[in-house]
Amino acid sequence: MCMNTVTELAKKVNPCQRNFDLTQSIPQEHIDYILQAATSMPTKDNSNSYEIIVFTKEEHTRKLLDTAFHYVDMQGNKRALYCNGQVYSRCTILFSRPKNNDKKSSDESDMMIGIASASAALAAAELGYATGFCKCIHNKTINKFKKSIGLEYVSNPRLMLGIGIPNKNFDRHDIVIDNKSVNRKEARPEKNISITFA
Numbered sequence: 001m002c003m004n005t006v007t008e009l010a011k012k013v014n015p016c017q018r019n020f021d022l023t024q025s026i027p028q029e030h031i032d033y034i035l036q037a038a039t040s041m042p043t044k045d046n047s048n049s050y051e052i053i054v055f056t057k058e059e060h061t062r063k064l065l066d067t068a069f070h071y072v073d074m075q076g077n078k079r080a081l082y083c084n085g086q087v088y089s090r091c092t093i094l095f096s097r098p099k100n101n102d103k104k105s106s107d108e109s110d111m112m113i114g115i116a117s118a119s120a121a122l123a124a125a126e127l128g129y130a131t132g133f134c135k136c137i138h139n140k141t142i143n144k145f146k147k148s149i150g151l152e153y154v155s156n157p158r159l160m161l162g163i164g165i166p167n168k169n170f171d172r173h174d175i176v177i178d179n180k181s182v183n184r185k186e187a188r189p190e191k192n193i194s195i196t197f198a
C-alpha cells in the first residue's frame with residue numbers, strides 16, 4: 001500500500017524527541033512556515049481561541065525546562081523529579097488559552113490548541129525537524145518565569161512543542177542538560193486507537 005505524505009509525517013511526529021542539538025538554531029523562515037501551518041488550521045467561528053508564544057533563546061528554553069516537570073513513582077514508592085527535556089530546544093512553541101475563558105470556551109481552546117499544534121508539528125517534520133510535545137506545565141513556576149521576562153499577560157499555558165535537530169550524542173529518550181543525560185523516559189507502549197465503521 002502506498003503511504004501518503006501526511007501519514008509518513010505523522011509517524012515522524014509520534015515519537016517524542018527529548019533532547020536537541022542546542023548549537024543548531026532554526027532559521028526564521030522555517031519558524032514562520034511552522035507558525036503559518038499552525039494558525040491556518042480552523043478554529044470554532046474563526047475565534048482567536050488560543051495564543052502562541054515562540055521561545056528561540058536557549059536561556060529561555062532552559063528555564064522552560066524548570067517549568068515542565070512532574071514526579072514519577074519509582075520502585076519502592078519513591079518519587080523522583082522528572083523533567084521534560086523536549087521543551088529545552090532552540091524553538092519551543094507555547095500554546096496558551098486566552099484570558100477570561102469560561103469552562104466551555106476553555107474546553108474549546110484546548111481542542112483548537114490540539115489541532116493547531118498538530119499542524120505545527122507536521123510542518124516541522126516536513127522541514128526535517130524532530131519534535132516533542134509536553135502538556136506537563138507547573139503553573140506556579142511558569143508564572144514566575146513569564147513575569148521575569150515581561151510575559152505576565154500570557155494567561156493559561158497549556159501545551160509546549162519543542163522543535164529542533166536531535167542531539168546526535170544521545171538517544172532520543174535521554175533528557176540532556178549541560179551535555180549529560182540526567183534521566184530517560186522510555187517509549188510508551190504502542191497505542192491501539194479504536195476505530196469503528198458504522
Ligand SMILES: Cc1cc2nc3c(=O)[nH]c(=O)nc-3n(C[C@H](O)[C@H](O)[C@H](O)COP(=O)(O)O)c2cc1C
Binds near residue numbers: 187
Ligand atoms: C498533547 C500531548 C501532550 C504530551 N504531553 C507530554 C508530557 O507532558 N510529558 C511527556 O513526557 N510526554 C508528553 N507527550 C509525548 C507523548 O507521551 C509521546 O509523543 C508518545 O508517548 C510517543 O512517544 P514515545 O515513543 O517516546 O513514548 C505528549 C504528547 C501529546 C500529543
